[in-house]
Amino acid sequence: MFNLIALVASLIPAVLTYLWIRNRILNEEKQKLNCRSALKKGLLCAVPVVFLSLGLDILLNVLKFDNIHPLVKETVYNFVVLAFSEELVKRLMLKKLEKQCDYTPGFEETVCYMLIIGLGFEINESILYSFSTNIMQILVRGLLMMHGVFGYIMGRHLAISRKTGSRKQAVLSFLLPWLMHGAYDFSLSEQLMEINDNFVFFPFVLVLINIIIMIRMFIFLKKTEKSLHAS
Numbered sequence: 001m002f003n004l005i006a007l008v009a010s011l012i013p014a015v016l017t018y019l020w021i022r023n024r025i026l027n028e029e030k031q032k033l034n035c036r037s038a039l040k041k042g043l044l045c046a047v048p049v050v051f052l053s054l055g056l057d058i059l060l061n062v063l064k065f066d067n068i069h070p071l072v073k074e075t076v077y078n079f080v081v082l083a084f085s086e087e088l089v090k091r092l093m094l095k096k097l098e099k100q101c102d103y104t105p106g107f108e109e110t111v112c113y114m115l116i117i118g119l120g121f122e123i124n125e126s127i128l129y130s131f132s133t134n135i136m137q138i139l140v141r142g143l144l145m146m147h148g149v150f151g152y153i154m155g156r157h158l159a160i161s162r163k164t165g166s167r168k169q170a171v172l173s174f175l176l177p178w179l180m181h182g183a184y185d186f187s188l189s190e191q192l193m194e195i196n197d198n199f200v201f202f203p204f205v206l207v208l209i210n211i212i213i214m215i216r217m218f219i220f221l222k223k224t225e226k227s228l229h230a231s
Contacts, residue, residue: 003138007130010142014119014126017148017221021112025225031109034101038113041093042120042151045086046128052085074191079182086121087178090147091154093117107163108224111155115217118151146184149210150177152217180206 022035060081065073094114098105105113122145130138154177161169186192187203 002135003130006135006138007126010126010130010138011123013142014122014145014148017145018116018119020221020225021116025221025228026109026112030101030103034097034105034109034113035116037100038094038097038116039120041097042090042117042122043124045089045093045117045121046124048089048092049086052089053081056081056085071191071195074189075186078185078189079178082185083178083182086147087150087154087174087181090114090117090121090151091174094155094158107159110159110162111152111220112224114155114158115148115151118147118149118154119145121151122147144207144210145214146181146210149214149217150181152220153177153180153213156220180209184210 018035018039022032026032026035057077060076065076068076091114094110094117097113097117122141125147126138126141129141154173157169157173157176160166161173184203184206187199187206192199192202
């Protein structure tokens with residue numbers, strides 16, 4: 001019962017962020033429809049992620065990754081099986097969304113749609129994790145909105161690459177959220193803590209980085225809202 005209450009409370013930041021974008025920023029009718037579609041695609045990401053991560057896990061087993069050092073195995077699992085599959089599927093969902101549009105999304109739209117896809121995945125994952133974690137972790141996950149932040153990073157660098165034609169930004173649009181995602185998952189592994197007790201601070205450093213980027217994300221959304229209202 002308490003986990004359910006915590007889950008509902010944890011979803012509030014993601015839901016409010018989505019409503020802010022849909023109602024205050026991308027509030028034209030076509031944009032609202034795209035926002036809803038982006039949220040649905042984020043929620044549905046879990047299905048292809050399960051199959052892709054399972055396939056990658058089987059591939060690693062075929063390649064005898066079970067026989068390598070536990071720390072290396074944990075690194076590969078977190079960065080490849082988990083983080084890579086999730087970030088790739090979210091990126092492909094944006095591509096699918098853009099194919100449905102009868103126009104080319106602009107800079108702000110690209111960022112916001114990718115952010116919303118991340119929020120959709122965040123909501124889905126939060127619901128699943130609520131069955132196997134404690135109240136504090138549920139609330140912290142909700143406040144950090146990590147998948148939303150990863151979506152913002154991916155969307156912003158992708159939008160910059162399209163605006164400037166920079167291949168470097170296109171690469172960073174996937175590389176940065178993937179590495180940050182993988183690093184955070186890996187920072188919570190028992191194998192890492194066994195090396196040195198000081199690594200207990202590693203996830204807190206990554207959380208701090210996430211908070212800083214999240215603040216920048218909200219500043220971007222606020223500036224975008226103001227610029228649209230001014231025009």
